[in-house]
Amino acid sequence: MKTKKFSVVGVIFLSIALLLSACGGKNTNNGTAPAPSETGGGEQISAVYFVNSTLGDKSFFDSAEAGMKRAVKELGIKAKTVEGGTNQADWAASLESLVSSGNYNVVVVGTSQMKDITIDLAGRYPDVKFIFFDDTIDGVPNIYSMLYSQSEGSFLAGAFGALVTTSTELKGANPEKVIGFVGGMDIPIINDFKSGYEQGAHYVDKDVKVVASYVGDFSNAPKGKELTMAQINSQKADIVFNVASAAGLGTLEGANEKGVYSIGVDANQNPLYPGSVLTSMLKNVDQSIFRAFELMQKGELKLGSSEVLGMKEGGVGLSKDELYEQHVPQSIKDKMVEIEDKLSKGEITVKSSL
Structure with a gap:
């Protein structure tokens, strides 16, 4: 059997490095493309992706980051990624500081652990749009959510x-x-x-x-x-x-x-x-996030509702x-x-x- 070395020690050092850099909320600038993308209401999309962990998992969170980068490159949105670290007690305050800053009109966040926090913030900041992934949130007028089957x-x-x-x-x-x-x-x-x-x-x-x-x-x-x-x-x-x-x-x-x-x-x-x-x-998180921005740009994103993306939908x-x-x-x-x-x-x- 052919193997490729990927040691646990290496994972530990990588995790420590990422955690140290994330303590203050690590920012990753994804850049901007020449043609600005709009929310569908005439505003240029300025988005932030909040990771309730750190990047480097080579799966879920990294996939979402890939979707953000694709939206920057192909749709022309402005975007930043902020890593919240692994201390759950910090997540609510870290996310609220981003939402309340006035720098972003779209917030991308996911996982069931962030559901209640996101619902609370959406109610208190109704002018900010939220793209929520990996769970469903219905009936909140400024949240679009998607769950993968x-x-x-x-x-x-x-x-x-x-x-x-x-x-x-x-x-x-x-x-x-x-x-x-x-x-x-x-x-x-x-x-x-x-x-x-x-x-x-x-x-x-x-x-x-x-x-x-x-x-x-x-x-x-x-x-x-x-x-x-x-x-x-x-x-x-x-x-x-x-x-x-x-x-x-x-x-x-x-x-x-x-x-x-x-x-x-x-x-x-x-x-x-x-x-x-x-x-x-x-879980095609990258594709679904790109799709959400694409729909937003066209004014077709169904805020206030959720979608379940299964095998048939390519989710x-x-x-x-x-x-x-x-x-x-x-x-x-x-x-x-x-x-x-x-x-x-x-x-x-x-x-x-x-």
């Missing part, structure tokens, strides 16, 4: 995991029908991933066992690795699904070290450990890059095409736990 995306991951653990073609697959799940926190959004994962696994084989662990946060990569190692060593999991942002980098490293498999999350993490990370469940899916083509057996690839087609056509119904 992580249950559908995770259904695909679970089906893929079941096909891997029952495969006779993959050297890292053992005779046990056990697949792992490492979540960042035991919260509704993460458990919706878990629910979809279990449904997908049991769609393929009802005897597949799903073992689950939670890191307790989204940054502790060594803990993510420790939990993954326990699932592999003690419970005989031969493929583990990372749903823990930066903490999940430890999951991917642990699976690689043990010569088994993993599934990345939110962005394409296949290149981190080629041949070990066989695929990644994609979720599996990464199928050249590494997927190289390392995944054709029998599994064929079966996944069949499952994806049925899901897109509504022939498979995935229940959300939310």
Whole structure:
């Protein structure tokens, strides 16, 4: 199996560096494009993306940042990114300082942990528009929100995991029908991933066992690795699904070290450990944020409402890059095409736990 080194020590140093720089709210200027973009009401869009963590997770938050950069480049918006750090107690005040500054007419923020804070600020600053991602907020006239059907995306991951653990073609697959799940926190959004994962696994084989662990946060990569190692060593999991942002980098490293498999999350993490990370469940956060700005520019963004973006809308899916083509057996690839087609056509119904 080909490997690519990505040490937990490296993750720790990167996390420390990012945290230190984020203590005062790290600003990342995304630049401006020549042609200014408007909100649809004649104002030039001046947006800020507040990260309720730090960048560098190579998945969820980085994907949102990529969407911001694309909007700057292609739509001409002005944009800045501010990292709020990992201390949750600081987030509300940090975000309010941005909203109240008068420098931004659009605020981009996400995750269920920021939902109540955003609703409160939107009520007190009605002239600011909010693009909220990864949860739904309805009935607030200056908030547009979008939720990704992580249950559908995770259904695909679970089906893929079941096909891997029952495969006779993959050297890292053992005779046990056990697949792992490492979540960042035991919260509704993460458990919706878990629910979809279990449904997908049991769609393929009802005897597949799903073992689950939670890191307790989204940054502790060594803990993510420790939990993954326990699932592999003690419970005989031969493929583990990372749903823990930066903490999940430890999951991917642990699976690689043990010569088994993993599934990345939110962005394409296949290149981190080629041949070990066989695929990644994609939340197309970047595309959805760009789409929201595009609709705003046209005056078509439905403020006050929310959308759920699933497989049919291109909100979720599996990464199928050249590494997927190289390392995944054709029998599994064929079966996944069949499952994806049925899901897109509504022939498979995935229940959300939310």
